[in-house]
Amino acid sequence: MTREEYNSFVREQQEPLRRFLLNLSGGDRYLADEVAEEAFVKAYVSLGSFRGRCKLSTWLFRIAYNCFYDHVRRQGREVKLDTARDIETEDPVQRGERREILQRALMQLSVPQRDVTLLFYMEDKSIREISGITGMNGNTVKSHLRRAKQTMKTYLSKM
Numbered sequence: 001m002t003r004e005e006y007n008s009f010v011r012e013q014q015e016p017l018r019r020f021l022l023n024l025s026g027g028d029r030y031l032a033d034e035v036a037e038e039a040f041v042k043a044y045v046s047l048g049s050f051r052g053r054c055k056l057s058t059w060l061f062r063i064a065y066n067c068f069y070d071h072v073r074r075q076g077r078e079v080k081l082d083t084a085r086d087i088e089t090e091d092p093v094q095r096g097e098r099r100e101i102l103q104r105a106l107m108q109l110s111v112p113q114r115d116v117t118l119l120f121y122m123e124d125k126s127i128r129e130i131s132g133i134t135g136m137n138g139n140t141v142k143s144h145l146r147r148a149k150q151t152m153k154t155y156l157s158k159m
Helices: 003-024 029-045 056-075 084-089 097-106 111-122 127-134 138-157
Strands: none
Touching (some): 003 029, 003 111, 029 056, 056 127, 097 138, 111 127, 111 138, 127 138
16 A cells, blocks of 8 residues: 555545544543544554455554553543533533433443444444454444443433
């Protein structure tokens, strides 16, 4: 892959990857940007090790996913959507009522359920791609999606 081809790939994947990391980090833009930059650099440096067994975008998301959790471990942070305070203090008109409700519903999920839900519904990744990104087998991904849907359905029905 030439440098120009990689630059084109970065332009194509930058927004979806940042959106995924922003949701994964619970809205922490600084962390999402930092991890995205780290993932793009690692991907470029490791481009020679890409074997083509999956899409290049899946490989990039896997690198970013690992970078995110490496960062969390280094910081000793617990991984969860810790944005309830922000949602309650932010102007609902500005943020949008639907986004607020969705954010609260996502907070009800376990970390693996949230991860696969974000990848499947917000990033349009297939079960196979999610499996490649998270390292979970396909049936585990399906199970987490099923449980996440049930949890969110139960939560939303109480609203």
